[in-house]
Amino acid sequence: MGGKFIHLYDAEQVVLSTLHSGFRFDTRAFASRNSVKKLRRNRQPPEIVADIPPTKDDYVQDENSASSFENSVDQNSKIKPSRSTVLQACTITSGLIAALGIILRQVSHVASVEGLPILDCSAEVSFGFEMWHLELITGIVVLISSSRYLVLKTWPDFAESSEAANQQVLASLQILDYIIVAFLPGISEELLFRGALLPLFGFNWKSVFLVAAIFGVLHVGSGRKYSFAIWATFVGLVYGYATIMSSSLIVPMASHAINNLVGGILWRYTSKSSEKL
Secondary structure, three states: OHHHHHHHHHHHHHHHHHHHHHHHHHHHHHHHHHHHHHHHHHOOOOOOOOOOOOOHHHHHHHHHHHHHHHHHHHHHHOOOOOHHHHHHHHHHHHHHHHHHHHHHHHHHHHHHHOOOOOOOHHHHOEOOOOOHHHHHHHHHHHHHHHHHHHHHHHOHHHHHHHHHHHHHHOOOOOOOHHHHHHHHHHHHHHHHHHHHHHHHOOOOHHHHHHHHHHHHHOOOEOOEOHHHHHHHHHHHHHHHHHHHHHOEOHHHHHHHHHHHHHHHHHHHHHHHHHHHO
8 A cells, every 4th residue: 555655646746747837838828929919919910912913904004104204205305405505505616626727737837847747737728719719619519419418318317317417406596597507617627627637637639538537427426327427428528629629728618618508598498398298
């Protein structure tokens, strides 16, 4: 009996200890569950974002927003500079080009006087004028104006480039402003290219081609593509030939300015006619 009682006592202690340890475990779990519940009550429930596929209306809205963005970009690209901006830019640019041409001509004169192997630009290309120069100027104007008309009708890329350039420069101007934007670039560009660079490079046919190529490349930009550069190179060749033939800056200057004026007036007339149609 004593031995059995001892065994029962041991078993009872084991059961009690097991129950006691289990009760402590459940108490902790219960407390932890209560704390979680309190946190959940105090915290706002998170928003549930369902993974819903886009509907047809969403795509329509996206397309409308994309089209509106493209329309705004197109409108911004079509914004033209104001009249005062164009005239100011033309005056400043022409003044800088003319100043560079005058400096080069003066430097070449001083270098030639000092005995350096450099041609005197002022001696090679002067501002002299003779009556037969009028015939040369008239022929150049007819040649370039008629050639421009044919190229505009047969070369779409050149027509697009010319239209973009004219829209940027001429669209906001009045008719009398065309004289300014025609003569200032014509005089200043010829002073630099045919009055300074052409004699410096040798005053021969190689120099004519080289200066014409530079003249053409510098006319790329402001909506003008490489087709316009090819046209400007051709025009530079004609002006260079006129300079070689006359040894006068008056001939290329007058031809350049008059061609600019004729091209601008024709564009204004044709663009207004097309708008009325």
